[in-house]
Amino acid sequence: MKLYEFAPTPSSRRVSIFLKELGVDVERVQVNVREGENLTDEFKQKSVNGKVPMLELDCGVTICESVAICRYFHEATPNRKNLFGETHLETAQVEMWNRVVEFQGLFAGFQAFRNISGVYKDRETCVEEWGIESKRRVESFLPQLEQQLTGKPYIVTEALTIADITAFIFVGFAEKALQIEVLSQYPNIARWFKDLSQRPAFQ
Ligand SMILES: N[C@@H](CCC(=O)N[C@@H](CS)C(=O)NCC(=O)O)C(=O)O
Structure with a gap:
C-alpha cells in the first residue's frame, strides 16, 4: 500500500495528521504537484481527481479525496479513536x-x-x-x-x-x-x- 502525497501541501498534511492521531503509518511516494508531477498520464490514469493525496492499495485499487482516505484507514483500524464521532x-x-x-x-x-x-x-x-x-x-x-x-x-x-x-x-x-x-x-x-x-x- 502506498500513499501518494506532496508533504508540504495542506491536503497531504491533513491526511498525515489524521494518520498520526490514528497511530497508523504507511509508505509514502512524493509527487511534486508544484512541478506538475501529478499531470503525467500515469498519475492521471490512477487518480480520479488528478491530485494528492491518493492512496494505492496492494490490489491496485486507488482512493482519492482526503476524507475518503481517512475513512478507509479509520474503518480498517480496530482501535479507532472515534475521529468521525462516537454516537x-x-x-x-x-x-x-x-x-x-x-x-x-x-x-x-x-x-x-x-x-x-x-x-x-x-x-x-x-x-x-x-x-x-x-x-x-x-x-x-x-x-x-x-x-x-x-x-x-x-x-x-x-x-x-x-x-x-x-x-x-x-x-x-x-x-x-x-x-x-x-x-x-x-x-x-x-x-x-x-x-x-x-x-x-x-x-
Ligand atoms: N478535495 C481534494 C483536494 C486535493 C487538492 O486540492 N490537492 C492539491 C494539493 S493541496 C493538489 O494536488 N494540487 C495540484 C493540482 O491541482 O494540480 C482532497 O481533499 O483530497
Missing part, C-alpha cells in the same frame, strides 16, 4: 462541521490562493477577481468558527475529530498562504490552535 448524533455533527469547514473555509481558501497567486496557471485559467472574492468568503467564515469554539476545547465533541484537523489545516493555510491574521483577531480560534499545535501528531 450517531456526533457522527452527523462531525460530518456537518467537516463539510462546512471544507466548503466555506479550506476550499474557498484554495480558490483564493490558486486564483490570486496563479500558482497553477500552467494547468488552469486563473481569475483574480474570483480569488479575491474567495478570500473575502474565507474572512466572512472566520467569525462562525470563532463562535463555535467559544468555551469549547474542540469544534464538535469533547474530543478531537476530523473536523478539528480540517479546521487546523484551514487556519494555518489562511494565516500563511492568504496572509489573513486569524490568530491575532480571534482569541478562541487562537487558544484552540495553540492547544492542537502541542499534540505530537500536529508537529
Whole structure:
C-alpha cells in the first residue's frame, strides 16, 4: 500500500495528521504537484481527481479525496479513536462541521490562493477577481468558527475529530498562504490552535 502525497501541501498534511492521531503509518511516494508531477498520464490514469493525496492499495485499487482516505484507514483500524464521532448524533455533527469547514473555509481558501497567486496557471485559467472574492468568503467564515469554539476545547465533541484537523489545516493555510491574521483577531480560534499545535501528531 502506498500513499501518494506532496508533504508540504495542506491536503497531504491533513491526511498525515489524521494518520498520526490514528497511530497508523504507511509508505509514502512524493509527487511534486508544484512541478506538475501529478499531470503525467500515469498519475492521471490512477487518480480520479488528478491530485494528492491518493492512496494505492496492494490490489491496485486507488482512493482519492482526503476524507475518503481517512475513512478507509479509520474503518480498517480496530482501535479507532472515534475521529468521525462516537454516537450517531456526533457522527452527523462531525460530518456537518467537516463539510462546512471544507466548503466555506479550506476550499474557498484554495480558490483564493490558486486564483490570486496563479500558482497553477500552467494547468488552469486563473481569475483574480474570483480569488479575491474567495478570500473575502474565507474572512466572512472566520467569525462562525470563532463562535463555535467559544468555551469549547474542540469544534464538535469533547474530543478531537476530523473536523478539528480540517479546521487546523484551514487556519494555518489562511494565516500563511492568504496572509489573513486569524490568530491575532480571534482569541478562541487562537487558544484552540495553540492547544492542537502541542499534540505530537500536529508537529
Ligand atoms: N478535495 C481534494 C483536494 C486535493 C487538492 O486540492 N490537492 C492539491 C494539493 S493541496 C493538489 O494536488 N494540487 C495540484 C493540482 O491541482 O494540480 C482532497 O481533499 O483530497
